[in-house]
Amino acid sequence: MMMMNKAAALKDIRAQLEADYADLPLVSKPEDIVPGEGNGEAEILFIGEAAGRNEAIQRRPFVGLAGKLVDRQLQKINIKREDVYISNVVKCRPPENRDPLPEEIAAFAPYLDKEIEIIDPKLIITLGRFSMGKFIPDVKISMIHGRLHKVKFKGKTRFVLPFYHPAAALRQGKVMDMFEKDFLRVPAILKYIKEHAQDILVEETIIETLF
Numbered sequence: 001m002m003m004m005n006k007a008a009a010l011k012d013i014r015a016q017l018e019a020d021y022a023d024l025p026l027v028s029k030p031e032d033i034v035p036g037e038g039n040g041e042a043e044i045l046f047i048g049e050a051a052g053r054n055e056a057i058q059r060r061p062f063v064g065l066a067g068k069l070v071d072r073q074l075q076k077i078n079i080k081r082e083d084v085y086i087s088n089v090v091k092c093r094p095p096e097n098r099d100p101l102p103e104e105i106a107a108f109a110p111y112l113d114k115e116i117e118i119i120d121p122k123l124i125i126t127l128g129r130f131s132m133g134k135f136i137p138d139v140k141i142s143m144i145h146g147r148l149h150k151v152k153f154k155g156k157t158r159f160v161l162p163f164y165h166p167a168a169a170l171r172q173g174k175v176m177d178m179f180e181k182d183f184l185r186v187p188a189i190l191k192y193i194k195e196h197a198q199d200i201l202v203e204e205t206i207i208e209t210l211f
């Protein structure tokens with residue numbers, strides 16, 4: 001069988017989400033789904049929490065104020081938004097933007113896991129504690145944000161860099177400073193991964209802070 005290219009495989013996930021809508025929490029029609037978007041060949045995969053109001057209207061992730069902040073930070077490090085992939089742990093808007101529930105995160109996890117498998121990014125940047133918790137459970141974001149982690153996930157080694165959520169940065173100046181500083185380290189961290197991945201991958205630790 002011929003291998004599907006990444007863009008086609010990612011489009012399939014969107015179709016699958018819409019086909020499965022009746023079984024998904026928070027979703028009452030296929031149009032409620034806010035799928036991931038971006039470049040299937042991306043080196044960086046950003047994972048946020050759940051769609052907000054603007055995202056639900058436009059059916060695109062991170063297009064509101066938090067998304068504009070991510071766009072500005074990407075510009076500062078000369079990375080184009082169309083070169084990365086952006087998705088969420090919950091691909092729908094929770095009522096009043098409340099925190100997603102564990103069962104909601106679990107229901108959408110197979111789709112996100114498939115996105116990760118297809119894109120196979122060099123670096124996963126988690127935005128906020130819910131996407132961080134998927135890879136690095138039981139830690140405080142204040143303790144580990146901005147530090148590169150090696151994580152065993154679904155049998156593969158993944159490089160995960162946890163960031164504060166941009167909405168938290170917009171609410172609090174101190175968090176904004178940390179968010180901006182963490183973002184500026186991305187080029188050096190990518191370079192580190194490219195230079196060291198081969199050596200790091202043969203080691204057997206489960207979760208480890210690297211850089």
Ligand code: URA
Binds near residue numbers: 049060061067127167
């Ligand atoms: N916040 C998120 O976590 N995801 C979005 O897509 C938008 C805002």
